[in-house]
Amino acid sequence: MIKTNDSFNISNNLELVYSGEDYFSRLEAIIREAQFQIHLQMYLFENDATGKRIVNALKEAALRKVEIYVLLDGLGSLSFPSELQKDLKYSGVNIRFFAPLFSTYTFYLGRRLHRKVVVADAKVALVGGINIADKYRGSATEKPWLDYAVQLNGEIAKPLQQLCHDLYFKKRQLGNKKIKSAFNIQQNTTVRILQNDWLKGKNEICDGYIKSIRHAKKEIIIVGSYFLPGIRIIRALKKASKNKVVIKLILSGKSDLPLTRRATCFLYGKLLSYNIELFEWNESVLHGKVAVVDGNWSTIGSFNLNNLSSYGSLEMNVEILSETFSVRFQTHLNEIISQCQSITPESLKTKTTIMTKFINLMAYVVTRIVELVVTYTPYKRFYN
Missing domain, CATH: 3.30.870.10 (Endonuclease Chain A)
Structure with a gap:
């Protein structure tokens, strides 16, 4: 344990x-x-x-x-x-x-x-x-x-x-004052404060994920509690997979939002077809939103890989460029993976029926509609 x-x-x-x-x-x-x-x-x-x-x-x-x-x-x-x-x-x-x-x-x-x-x-x-x-x-x-x-x-x-x-x-606004967001806290360790507030033009966390995934060389580990990424992140993961990067996703086996979990399950087939490794955490509810790339880049914060975080919420993450920190965090996440249930094409086929496929599809459609409405509403209010 x-x-x-x-x-x-x-x-x-x-x-x-x-x-x-x-x-x-x-x-x-x-x-x-x-x-x-x-x-x-x-x-x-x-x-x-x-x-x-x-x-x-x-x-x-x-x-x-x-x-x-x-x-x-x-x-x-x-x-x-x-x-x-x-x-x-x-x-x-x-x-x-x-x-x-x-x-x-x-x-x-x-x-x-x-x-x-x-x-x-x-x-x-x-x-x-x-x-x-x-x-x-x-x-x-x-x-x-x-x-x-x-x-x-x-x-x-x-x-x-x-x-x-x-x-x-x-x-x-802060007038001409610019807040410092990057700090060198010791040799070979840089920490940055990243924000996402799409309506104010801040997409730093989402862009940070995409940049790191696109530049990955060896391994990506993502903990995604409500994992429903937009097309940009899906494409970045697909490209990384084609470049022979090992990609591991730790997803919710237990969730406080069953509909969202079902919607994520709808993506399993596509993700597995990209040779992405899937793992479900069942020891407790998964709420983490973190990632490690190549043992030198880490991000930790409130940002979920879905459209609500990308376009509808104020989010904050800490980005850490440090081999020392990232390697140790990567080791911890691999220990978490050792306690997860692995989802393979064979196991997915075994436990998925026509009915569960339909339920997952409906959950995905409903969730995407809800995301669209919830993110469109503040957009209209903000600019009107």
Whole structure:
């Protein structure tokens, strides 16, 4: 069994973080040790045991006169209790919602805050795909959803705090000021902050995936929780396969979105025809969105390989150019693969009936239609 609480660090400035207690103990420590300012931006913040634990840490920080700004997605955190919002505000925590689902004049469906970022004092940050909820922390009887983040210490946290500040206060532009996004944290290790917000012309994460896949020479490993890539990524994977690159996809055996999983299953035949190796993770729900290419390029964050992340959501990933980090992360992902169920043309043929093919097809069609509607809606609203 993988020990997902054994994090590794490349320097004092960069550490891989796992879902489970590893992430939440770090999050609590960051809040507890903050002295001046905290920005917390999340898609999902549940009012369960884990959520209450973080709420208490935030309230304690507010008592120390730490400035706290919490930004939650209006859809993802729709169930966040209004009484808890009032309690936080009364305690001195600033909190608001990004694109509330219901407002005075409209029902808003579309552009979502999907990134998961925490920054304290412009000195330390957590960036990844992990939301605040019991399911990401796990319990004595339930394994945490499989996901990842990175902890960034030092100068690289400064632009992250600026980005969070600008979004919280609805700053539309920074004038001529350009935020630094790439940092050399040690010899042969470069870290970049990448964003995706298609409506604002930011396609950095998607472009980063495509560029790395196109330039791959040996091996690509992708963890895709809701894997429904657009045509550009499919073509890049197909070309890499023709160039004899080994491609491994770790996909959901268990999913919180059964329809999306069915839609992904519809692609299995095509992916296998490209000689792409498929593996399903069944130990827990798969929620990770990471990749490693050629043991020297890694990406970790909130970006899913589907059109919702590409065209409808605000996303953030950390891109790491480091052989040391990437080789160790690649080793970890290969250990994950050793616990997965391999999907081969033979096994797919055995377990796929005419009925399952039809169900998968319908799931794919419905999911694509939903993606189209959800991404078209904010486009029309934004430009009108």
